[in-house]
Amino acid sequence: xxxxxxxxxxxxxxxxxxxxxxxxxxxxxxxxxxxxxxxxxxxxxxxxxxxxxxxxxxxxxxxxxxxxxxxxxxxxxxxxxxxxxxxxxxxxxxxxxxxxxxxxxxxxxxxxxxxxxxxxxxxxxxxxxxxxxxxxxxxxxxxxxxxxxxxxxxxxxxxxxxxxxxxxxxxxxxxxxxxxxxxxxxxxxxxxxxxxxxxxxxxxxxxxxxxxxxxxxxxxxxxxxxxxxxxxxxxxxxxxxxxxxxxxxxxxxxxxxxxxxxxxxxxxxxxxxxxxxxxxxxxxxxxxxxxxxxxxxxxxxxxxxxxxxxxxxxxxxxxxxxxxxxxxxxxxxxxxxxxxxxxxxxxxxxxxxxxxxxxxxxxxxxxxxxxxxxxxxxxxxxxxxxxxxxxxxxxxxxxxxxxxx
Numbered sequence: 001x002x003x004x005x006x007x008x009x010x011x012x013x014x015x016x017x018x019x020x021x022x023x024x025x026x027x028x029x030x031x032x033x034x035x036x037x038x039x040x041x042x043x044x045x046x047x048x049x050x051x052x053x054x055x056x057x058x059x060x061x062x063x064x065x066x067x068x069x070x071x072x073x074x075x076x077x078x079x080x081x082x083x084x085x086x087x088x089x090x091x092x093x094x095x096x097x098x099x100x101x102x103x104x105x106x107x108x109x110x111x112x113x114x115x116x117x118x119x120x121x122x123x124x125x126x127x128x129x130x131x132x133x134x135x136x137x138x139x140x141x142x143x144x145x146x147x148x149x150x151x152x153x154x155x156x157x158x159x160x161x162x163x164x165x166x167x168x169x170x171x172x173x174x175x176x177x178x179x180x181x182x183x184x185x186x187x188x189x190x191x192x193x194x195x196x197x198x199x200x201x202x203x204x205x206x207x208x209x210x211x212x213x214x215x216x217x218x219x220x221x222x223x224x225x226x227x228x229x230x231x232x233x234x235x236x237x238x239x240x241x242x243x244x245x246x247x248x249x250x251x252x253x254x255x256x257x258x259x260x261x262x263x264x265x266x267x268x269x270x271x272x273x274x275x276x277x278x279x280x281x282x283x284x285x286x287x288x289x290x291x292x293x294x295x296x297x298x299x300x301x302x303x304x305x306x307x308x309x310x311x312x313x314x315x316x317x318x319x320x321x322x323x324x325x326x327x328x329x330x331x332x333x334x335x336x337x338x339x340x341x342x343x344x345x346x347x348x349x350x351x352x353x354x355x356x357x358x359x360x361x362x363x364x365x366x367x368x369x370x371x372x373x374x375x376x377x378x379x380x381x382x383x384x385x386x387x388x389x390x391x392x393x394x395x396x397x398x399x400x401x402x403x404x405x
Contacts, residue, residue, distance in 0.1 A: 001242060001274075001275075002246070003275050004241055004245055005025040005163075005246060005247040005248070006025045006250075006264065006267055006268060007024065007025065007026045007063065007163070007248065007249045008027050008028075008250050008263075009027070009250055009252040009253040010028065010260065011029070011253040011255070011260075012257075013047060013050070013051060013054075014257045015253075015260045016054065017393060018257045018258075018260045018261035018264070019260045019261070020058045020060045022261045022265040022268065023264055023265055023269075023353075024264050024268070025061065026062070026063055026091070026247075027055060027061075027062055028062075028094060028249075028253070031043055031044075031045070031048060031064065031081060031084070031085070032044055033074075033077065034066045034067075034068050034081060034100075048085070048090075049089075052088045052089045052090060056089065061092070062089075062091050063090070063092040063094055063114065064111075065093075065094045066081070066094065066095050066100055067094050067096040067097075067116040069096060069118075070099075070100065075099075075103075078103055078107075079103065082103060082104055082107035083108065086108035086109065086111055090108075091112060092111055092136070093111045093113055093114065094114045095113055095114065095115060096115070096116040096118035096119055101113060101115070101134075113136060114135065114137040114139060115137070116139055117140065117141060117142060117165065119138075120141045121138050121139075121141055122140070122141045124151065124155035124156050127152055127156045128155075128157060128160070131157050131159070135160070136159075136161060137160070137162070137163055137246070137247070138162065138163065139164070140162060140164050142299060143300050144164075144300060144301075145300055145303070146236075146302065147243075149162065149164060149243045149245065150242075154244070161246040162247070163245070163246060163248075163249055164240070164245050164247075165251055165299070166234075166237075166248040166250065166267070167230075167231055167232055167263060168263075169230055169231075169251055169252070169294070170230065170297075170305070180197045181193070181197055229295050229297040229305055230295070230297070231251075231297060231298065231299040231305070232288055232296035233248075233298055233299070233301065234266060234270050234285060234288055235285070236301065237267075237271055237274045237280075238274045239301075248267065248271070250267060255291075256291075256320075258397075261352075261393070262288070262291050262350070263287075263288055265284070265287065265352065265353075266287040269284040270285075281355075284355075287356075290317075290318045290397070292314050292316045292402075293314065294313075294314055295315070313403055317399060318399055319397060320395055321339055321341040321361075321396040321397055322336060322337050322338055322395075323336045323393060323394070323395060323396070324351075324391070324392055324393065324394040324396070326392060327386060327390045327391070327392075327394070329389050330385075331386040331387060331389055332386075333383065333384055334382070334383055335382055335383075335396060336379055337375045337376075337379060337380045337381075337382065338379075340374060341396075342373055343363045343373050343374070344361060345360065346361075346398065347361045347396055347397065347398045348396070348397050349388075349395070350395050351391055351393075351395070352391060352393065354388070357388065359387050361384070362385050364382050364384045365382065366382055366383075367381050367383070384396075
């Protein structure tokens with residue numbers, strides 16, 4: 001089995017660096033327009049070349065989303081955007097609209113063209129048709145089973161790469177084509193502004209009983225469309241590889257740098273373990289439980305994903321305390337504060353290529369050398385002795401219950 005590419009989200013430069021350093025083979029991101037995540041940080045025309053240079057310097061490819069369905073009045077701005085991506089050295093464009101796909105061939109000839117999951121490719125005929133039009137890769141519909149993916153792989157040209165989502169949130173829609181957000185809030189999910197109304201808490205109100213609310217219950221037969229679970233396929237990497245998947249994609253460009261680091265690192269170790277013929281170390285399996293997530297499922301790969309009926313809240317049980325900026329061989333480190341913590345509290349240190357280390361936080365120092373019990377100001381730099389040398393972008397975290405009540 002060929003080793004699949006690990007494709008990680010990069011909502012901004014910090015998240016890109018985290019994904020790269022924690023083991024991504026490629027990252028996907030967006031410019032300031034024509035991308036499906038308006039609320040990710042995204043990259044300005046000045047930042048895009050820097051992002052590509054950084055990724056390429058670490059042997060990592062850059063895919064850029066151009067996957068909105070643009071209106072006619074937006075098309076005049078598209079050629080310049082595509083030319084910018086082409087000139088930056090972007091490796092691939094992720095495209096959903098056929099017109100954009102054809103324009104990319106003209107204005108970004110150096111970039112591979114990948115067909116977005118927004119296109120809902122669910123069979124070999126459709127995948128092959130896109131290949132005939134010039135697609136290098138297709139991102140399959142999220143609703144496909146593992147066996148359906150296997151059949152598509154067996155009946156498509158060998159030169160066509162197959163990509164599928166392996167981890168992250170699952171939209172309540174057909175491969176991301178959601179109508180709820182636009183209808184309820186005026187924010188179009190297909191243009192990057194999803195308000196996530198499928199995550200709201202709902203109740204019924206009968207017109208003759210104003211102000212009297214009846215809860216909406218979910219069971220195995222009803223209203224499940226309003227509460228999708230997150231996907232997690234870390235235990236099934238071998239099955240995905242055996243089905244012929246060339247690229248495993250982690251959802252989450254709008255999620256935190258911490259999420260990008262931890263989930264990318266976990267899947268990096270999972271893929272490498274399968275390739276080496278080794279079982280996945282439970283430590284790395286447990287890491288996906290250390291990020292904000294909803295109850296996990298295996299998506300549609302083995303049948304319907306099922307639902308979690310008690311609530312639609314996120315599980316948040318860990319918080320970033322600080323990020324390492326530099327550290328010497330003895331563990332004397334400078335860190336940047338993200339959330340308050342105090343000396344004596346139990347904390348964990350996790351880095352790009354070492355297992356989490358638990359230890360009580362020692363006394364710290366400010367940058368003037370004065371003793372510090374509790375750093376308080378966001379982004380402030382402080383000094384701390386770590387239990388080992390840790391590279392830049394290693395993370396200090398602590399357990400804390402942040403799940404919504």
